[in-house]
Amino acid sequence: MSEQAGVWLRVSSGAQDEEHQRPDCETWCESREYDVAAEYIVHGKSAFKGNPKFDETWARVIDDMRTGRISVLVVWKQDRIDRKLNTFQMMAEIVKAGGRVEFVTQPHLNDLTTMGGRIALKVQEEIAHVESRDKSDRVVSVHRTIRANGGNPGRAPWGYVSAGDKYAKRLEPIEEGRRLVPLIFERIASGQSLQTVATWLESETGREWWAFRVALLIRNPTYRGHRLNAKGVTVHRCEPLVDAALWTRANRTLAGKTGKRGAAKGESALLTSVIFCGPCYERGAVSPMYRHPAYPGYTYYRCVGTGTSRKGCGNLIRLELADSRVVEWLSTMGAPHQAHMLIEGESYETELAEVQLELAELPKRGLSDEDEDTERLRLRELRDELEEKQRNARPDQKRRVNMGITVGEHFRALDAAGQRAYLLDERIRVYAWRPVGEREFSPIEIRFPDAVP
Secondary structure, three states, X not given: XXXXXXXXXXXXXXXXXXXXXXXXXXXXXXXXXXXXXXXXXXXXXXXXXXXXXXXXXXXXXXXXXXXXXXXXXXXXXXXXXXXXXXXXXXHHHHHHOOOEEEEOOOHHHOOXXXXXXXXXXXXXXHHHHHHHHHHHHHHHHHHHHHHHOOOOOOOOOOOEEEEOOOOOOEEEEOHHHHHHHHHHHHHHHOOOOHHHHHHHHHHHHOOOOOHHHHHHHHHOHHHHOEEEOOOOOEEEEOOOOOOHHHHHHHHHHHHHOOXXXXXXXXXXXXXXXXXXXXXXXXXXXXXXXXXXEEEOOEEEEEEOOOOOOOOOOOOEEEHHHHHHHHHHHHHOOXXXXXXXXXXXXXXXXXXXXXXHHHHHHHHHOOOOHHHHHHHHHHHHHHHHHHHHHHHOOOOOEEEEEEEEEEHHXXXXXXXXXXXXXXHHHOOOOEEEEOOOOOOOOOOOEEEOOOOOO
């Protein structure tokens, strides 16, 4: 019976690939008539600094040897398994579990029964450790030089590229980043879900997005122009794609999101936040109605009640009937369509947000007590000055401008998302009743507010 082998493949970064090691390991196993019973692949952090994933995978190796699944572990090279001077300890664990390790490209290390074999392994262990330490030192030195030159020492996040000289690379936005990143932050700040934004991004970029990737993007301070290190200190300033105020609003909205029970999939229904329960309205209560799959094959707007202990009155309105009535009503409206024209006022919101973020970062900058106190005093004085200006600032104003077409013409030209946005922007409210005494699926009555555009 052939001996059962496990193949260990370890890569240190995304630029490497275990396929570089696999052919040699497979050839080694074939030449010795080993059956490959298991593969152990470890990606990620370096062997010099350590990696929790490595410990999990190594524990699986020992367990497989102890249970007899494998009896030999085939490794491409010694430094693929250890660079922290732990090789002899790991070999002892292998022997105790009843197995052995064979290094494909360094067969002189495989015989540990002789003094020469043990010395050779120890020398190779030391060489691998020193090489990794020197490599780490070189990386630290390069990053220090880049930071001293005002450059960016890390990888460019989505929406940016690294450009410039080798030791002074800077983050520069790409056109796709300039166009989409502000919209991403605006959507999250307005309350859209991470999944909704991810789905929209897929349609805009043609690549796959996930909700957690959108969350990481929102939390990344690079997009407000500050690249931070692990301690939270700015190490590189780049062109911001959003201002500090929008970045702060989006992060506050994201931090305030809580899980929803039974959340509907996809975009909100056309009349969500627009349709309200008619019977409750007559009683003086403002009870919204939300999409609800009350019966198989049908979707309804259902009254959810009002107050902290919400309980609906039982009013159910067929969704497609309500939507069609509202669309028909607006599509045939002959009133002139008026658009909002913004007259910009004064705002110091962005400057205030920048100062608040600098104050939060101040304790992490490693300044002396005296310098930190001086800087904190300066920032607080600036903050107080900006707050005073903000209180006396002239706010933005909106003026309606006749666009030369009717409301119906404008509404018919909109897609579903545009129609929903129009209902929300114009603050149209729909009050809906189901006639008393009629059957479940009878026609519904919808009333509209008197003040419509």
